[in-house]
Amino acid sequence: MSFLSKITRWLQKQNAVMLIYRSLFNTYEKHWDFHARSRQSTISHILSGVKSEEEFDRKGRDFANFLKKMIRPGSVVLDLGCGIGRVSQFLVPHCTEVHGVDVSGRNIRLAREKCRGIKGLFFHKNNGRDIKLFADNTFDFAFATLMLQHLEKEDALSYLLEIHRVLKPGSSVYLDFLNILNTWNLKMFINHSKRYKYESVAKLRYYTKNEVRALLNAIGFKVLEITVDIYIRVLAEAVKPG
Ligand SMILES: C[S@@+](CC[C@H](N)C(=O)[O-])C[C@H]1O[C@@H](n2cnc3c(N)ncnc32)[C@H](O)[C@@H]1O
Numbered sequence: 001m002s003f004l005s006k007i008t009r010w011l012q013k014q015n016a017v018m019l020i021y022r023s024l025f026n027t028y029e030k031h032w033d034f035h036a037r038s039r040q041s042t043i044s045h046i047l048s049g050v051k052s053e054e055e056f057d058r059k060g061r062d063f064a065n066f067l068k069k070m071i072r073p074g075s076v077v078l079d080l081g082c083g084i085g086r087v088s089q090f091l092v093p094h095c096t097e098v099h100g101v102d103v104s105g106r107n108i109r110l111a112r113e114k115c116r117g118i119k120g121l122f123f124h125k126n127n128g129r130d131i132k133l134f135a136d137n138t139f140d141f142a143f144a145t146l147m148l149q150h151l152e153k154e155d156a157l158s159y160l161l162e163i164h165r166v167l168k169p170g171s172s173v174y175l176d177f178l179n180i181l182n183t184w185n186l187k188m189f190i191n192h193s194k195r196y197k198y199e200s201v202a203k204l205r206y207y208t209k210n211e212v213r214a215l216l217n218a219i220g221f222k223v224l225e226i227t228v229d230i231y232i233r234v235l236a237e238a239v240k241p242g
Contacts, residue, residue, distance in 0.1 A: 028128040036106035064090035075140035081147025085111040103128035143174040150202040167238035177232045180206035
């Protein structure tokens with residue numbers, strides 16, 4: 001067999017591998033459960049590049065310190081796409097309750113194990129699309145970090161509507177989205193599009209600042225702050241009749 005045919009065969013095999021992967025892990029739940037087969041595996045998929053659980057937790061604590069300035073004492077908080085509680089474990093001392101929600105049953109199990117004994121911290125597995133397990137006007141604050149970027153835009157929008165529903169009137173939400181106009185993100189997007197024919201269900205989705213603002217406004221949020229670098233980071237208030 002010539003070198004060229006060998007290469008062609010190999011490439012065909014890669015496509016087959018991607019097709020098999022795609023058909024086996026064709027839902028958010030299956031994808032994230034696959035990566036959550038052990039604590040080490042999920043840590044490296046939640047935060048790529050981290051070298052240890054200590055580093056993973058340190059970054060979680062830093063992020064909780066950033067969020068706590070947005071939260072009033074006594075608040076009930078929602079952490080959507082909570083993973084294994086990286087952020088919530090450090091946020092809960094500043095609130096009354098934190099409820100972490102995740103589509104991956106394995107992540108939820110790992111979160112309960114990791115955060116055993118922490119008072120006020122609760123974890124729930126959901127269906128990957130809504131948070132109907134919570135009544136309207138339940139939360140004083142909500143956040144979703146490193147999560148919406150992995151969803152189809154329709155699914156992200158459905159969650160934004162849900163967040164609006166479960167927030168008390170005048171309460172706020174912190175969200176982050178990947179910025180398509182950032183040079184690095186644009187390069188990653190183009191490279192990814194060239195390389196992969198069969199995409200993962202959790203592939204990255206990108207936004208512009210104006211797009212995020214328009215979506216949030218249309219749902220009934222008032223954008224309070226918006227900063228843009230590699231991420232579009234937003235603090236928005238749920239406007240609704242009190
Ligand atoms: C990159 S991790 C971020 C985890 C956590 N927010 C953190 O910063 O440590 C993305 C998380 O979102 C969860 N997730 C992905 N799609 C979801 C969906 N449709 N509904 C709920 N959770 C989802 C995954 O299981 C995973 O735990």
